Amino acid sequence: MATSFWHPFANMTDVKDKSFTIVRGEGNYVFDKDGKGYFDATASLWYANAGYGRPEIVDAIKAQADTLTCYSTFGDITNEPIEELADFVAQRSPMANSKVFFVSGGGDAIETAAKLSRKFFVELGQSQRTVIVSRKDSYHGTHGFGTSLAGIDPNRVGWGELIPDVALVDRDDPEDLLRLANSVGADKVAAIFVEPVIGAGGVHLPTEGYLERIRQITKEIGALMIVDSVICGFGRLGYWFGPERFGVVPDMITFAKGITSGYVPLGGVVVSGEVSDPFFNRGVIFRHGPTYAGHPLAAAAGIANCTFLEKEGLIKRGEALEGHLKEALDGSSDSPLIEEVRGGLGLLGAIEFSKERRQVDPGVMGRVQMEMRSRGFLVRPLVSSIAVSPPLTATEDELERLGSAFVDALKAADR
Numbered sequence: 001m002a003t004s005f006w007h008p009f010a011n012m013t014d015v016k017d018k019s020f021t022i023v024r025g026e027g028n029y030v031f032d033k034d035g036k037g038y039f040d041a042t043a044s045l046w047y048a049n050a051g052y053g054r055p056e057i058v059d060a061i062k063a064q065a066d067t068l069t070c071y072s073t074f075g076d077i078t079n080e081p082i083e084e085l086a087d088f089v090a091q092r093s094p095m096a097n098s099k100v101f102f103v104s105g106g107g108d109a110i111e112t113a114a115k116l117s118r119k120f121f122v123e124l125g126q127s128q129r130t131v132i133v134s135r136k137d138s139y140h141g142t143h144g145f146g147t148s149l150a151g152i153d154p155n156r157v158g159w160g161e162l163i164p165d166v167a168l169v170d171r172d173d174p175e176d177l178l179r180l181a182n183s184v185g186a187d188k189v190a191a192i193f194v195e196p197v198i199g200a201g202g203v204h205l206p207t208e209g210y211l212e213r214i215r216q217i218t219k220e221i222g223a224l225m226i227v228d229s230v231i232c233g234f235g236r237l238g239y240w241f242g243p244e245r246f247g248v249v250p251d252m253i254t255f256a257k258g259i260t261s262g263y264v265p266l267g268g269v270v271v272s273g274e275v276s277d278p279f280f281n282r283g284v285i286f287r288h289g290p291t292y293a294g295h296p297l298a299a300a301a302g303i304a305n306c307t308f309l310e311k312e313g314l315i316k317r318g319e320a321l322e323g324h325l326k327e328a329l330d331g332s333s334d335s336p337l338i339e340e341v342r343g344g345l346g347l348l349g350a351i352e353f354s355k356e357r358r359q360v361d362p363g364v365m366g367r368v369q370m371e372m373r374s375r376g377f378l379v380r381p382l383v384s385s386i387a388v389s390p391p392l393t394a395t396e397d398e399l400e401r402l403g404s405a406f407v408d409a410l411k412a413a414d415r
Helices: 055-065 080-091 106-123 144-148 175-184 210-221 273-281 296-311 322-334 355-360 364-374 396-413
Strands: 022-026 029-032 037-040 099-103 131-135 166-169 189-194 224-228 252-255 267-271 338-342 349-353 385-388
Touching: 037 396, 055 296, 080 099, 080 267, 080 296, 099 106, 099 273, 106 131, 106 144, 106 189, 106 224, 106 252, 106 267, 106 273, 131 175, 166 175, 175 189, 175 210, 189 210, 210 224, 322 338, 322 349, 322 396, 349 355, 355 364, 364 385, 364 396
Parallel strands: 131 166, 131 189, 189 224, 224 252
Antiparallel strands: 022 029, 029 037, 099 267, 252 267, 338 349, 349 385
16 A cells, blocks of 8 residues: 655655555664664765664653643743753853754754844844855755755756855855955855865765864954854764864854754754844844744753763764764775775765766666665665765774675665
């Protein structure tokens, strides 16, 4: 019987009759309905940083459910878990006097930061600053602003007219931001969104000095720098958020995914004291927020997860394992299917497929994915590459076996 469930980012003509059902997770593995285990080489969608079935997180969720499952935080209402988590996040922020606006996920966080960047300048008397910039190949979710900011063409096209005053700049050349500012008017630019490492666009590492130069340019033109750490945060790059690794202090940081390791949906925006000042000290109301902002059950999961990541030393593990993952993936570089192996900055990487091979053999990436699955490894095809981002609890042995499986899968799929 065909499913009634409409899968995200799926060709339902194919999926409706042959879905892949996962029923259980434990440690770094998930299991299908037949009991077969798979190493989760993608941490689901980049988020299962702590792995699955951690009793510390599960017990915290249960305990919170026994007291207060949910209640709105609009107006003056709050709850103890969200206050605790906000303090925890703010204290680890690279920005001074940080405030934290909680939402339900990464897409919500992008919407929040984009709207806040424009509202901030309205309150400064610079309402002409409406242009929001992103980079080619970037991914910022699929909400209104996220779709408009998309640097991945298939995610951006086919929707009709999108949000105006949004612009794309080169992925690797920071001076392209300055050229754009000179073209549209530096006083028109509100903000640029920057992923420390571009994730869903193919795991593209920043060029030397890229983030540092972007920070300089935003200061020169009076715009905000918003770091999208939805993928790169909570240990993925070896730091709480990611920009710290480059010595960069932005104006806002969007986050989600790793803050709860996916146990409960949660996201948010860390906002500098300067940007939050009109709202905290001048009586300006930010008329924005999802229904579940500040959800106590999600907050309890976040507290337990972040405590676990810190206590177990997992935040630094993303940096400690990056060389091992890159070395494991490098074994695929000899395959005639592969054009490039990317990695070495955080616990994420990708193998890029030859453009010529993809053109004559469009199904090759899907075959490699299935060959990996048959070997007990879950990986994720992107536009032109296959990406990996294992849990921070992954072992060196598991990474080595992942690399060996790729070598075998590429050989089996090369036909």
